[in-house]
Amino acid sequence: METIVAVSADPGDLENNCSQAITLGSSGVPVSVVHMSLSNEPVQVQAVIQPTQASVIQTAGSQNLQTIQVASVGSDGDSTGTEDDESKKRREILARRPSYRKILNELASDMPSTITVTKIEEESNGSQTSHDSQDMSDGTTNLTSHSIQYQAATVVPAQAIQIAAHGDGTGQGLQTLTMSNATQAPGSGATIVQYAQDGQFFIPVSSISAGNVQYQIAPTTLPQGVVMATAGSTITSPQQVTEEASRKRELRLLKNREAARECRRKKKEYVKCLENRVAVLENQNKTLIEELKSLKELYCQKEAQS
DNA sequence: CCTAGCCAGCGTCATCGATT
DNA sequence: AATCGATGACGCTGGCTAGG
Numbered sequence: 001m002e003t004i005v006a007v008s009a010d011p012g013d014l015e016n017n018c019s020q021a022i023t024l025g026s027s028g029v030p031v032s033v034v035h036m037s038l039s040n041e042p043v044q045v046q047a048v049i050q051p052t053q054a055s056v057i058q059t060a061g062s063q064n065l066q067t068i069q070v071a072s073v074g075s076d077g078d079s080t081g082t083e084d085d086e087s088k089k090r091r092e093i094l095a096r097r098p099s100y101r102k103i104l105n106e107l108a109s110d111m112p113s114t115i116t117v118t119k120i121e122e123e124s125n126g127s128q129t130s131h132d133s134q135d136m137s138d139g140t141t142n143l144t145s146h147s148i149q150y151q152a153a154t155v156v157p158a159q160a161i162q163i164a165a166h167g168d169g170t171g172q173g174l175q176t177l178t179m180s181n182a183t184q185a186p187g188s189g190a191t192i193v194q195y196a197q198d199g200q201f202f203i204p205v206s207s208i209s210a211g212n213v214q215y216q217i218a219p220t221t222l223p224q225g226v227v228m229a230t231a232g233s234t235i236t237s238p239q240q241v242t243e244e245a246s247r248k249r250e251l252r253l254l255k256n257r258e259a260a261r262e263c264r265r266k267k268k269e270y271v272k273c274l275e276n277r278v279a280v281l282e283n284q285n286k287t288l289i290e291e292l293k294s295l296k297e298l299y300c301q302k303e304a305q306s
Numbered sequence: 307c308c309t310a311g312c313c314a315g316c317g318t319c320a321t322c323g324a325t326t
Numbered sequence: 327a328a329t330c331g332a333t334g335a336c337g338c339t340g341g342c343t344a345g346g
Contacts, residue, residue, distance in 0.1 A: 253317080253318070256318075257316085261315090261317095264315075264316085
């Protein structure tokens with residue numbers, strides 16, 4: 001019997017590679033993929049691929065898959081790498097499902113080789129851009145504005161954030177924050193970055209061009225006619241009340257926008273995870289059927305002999 | 307080349323559940 | 327009770343593709 005053992009530091013990666021390998025073959029030699037990371041207990045996933053396709057795993061592997069070793073090889077395998085009432089009624093009818101995080105956690109406890117959820121520390125360097133900093137060195141994105149990061153082999157589209165200081169000699173220069181999404185076509189609406197910090201808010205600059213939206217932070221001075229309500233300040237005039245409400249709404253919309261984006265990303269990840277699991281279980285099922293078949297044959301033979 | 311259909315992604319609203 | 331994050335639903339938009 002040929003057994004392929006895969007060891008990965010990234011369970012998500014292993015899951016992907018496992019399913020990739022599984023989909024390569026329909027029947028043949030059982031392959032065991034053992035996940036050794038995070039928990040001490042290895043997770044065994046049975047799959048079936050053609051012996052001749054074992055080498056394909058090499059090409060299916062990604063950078064995170066550290067080693068693939070072939071053990072107990074029967075053949076010569078050798079591999080490396082891899083609104084209204086109506087609306088109300090409708091909403092009532094639709095039962096809310098648990099969040100994807102919950103489902104993922106359930107899956108993780110049920111089947112540890114699925115995606116893991118890890119907490120990351122919030123950056124606290126106090127710099128102006130700390131909440132929006134992203135690591136784009138390896139194609140992955142650290143969304144530090146959220147306290148939870150899903151570590152998986154998914155690649156988040158690269159985004160670029162630029163902050164430029166315009167000095168005016170007085171030390172009170174405006175800061176311009178620009179965020180452009182490299183994956184979006186010009187004119188399709190770039191991601192708008194607004195971030196309220198210490199009572200500051202962003203004043204949109206009227207230069208929207210080529211998919212870039214610019215906002216200016218007014219740290220100390222404001223243009224004429226612009227009223228900025230900071231935390232702790234007393235609001236007296238109706239105009240100020242309106243401004244404050246508008247500011248709050250903008251902030252809420254911004255947060256919800258980002259939350260929706262994150263939610264969709266998680267949903268996609270979740271679906272991917274389920275698809276992988278289906279592939280694994282289908283192949284497991286296939287293996288068991290084959291095993292049952294051979295055992296039946298063996299039994300019949302012995303029956304005939306006796 | 308034009309158009310209709312499909313799909314993916316996005317922003318917004320409404321709502322729920324957890325937290326303060 | 328107020329607030330906040332998560333998420334389903336809805337509508338809109340742009341890209342892609344097959345058919346005329």
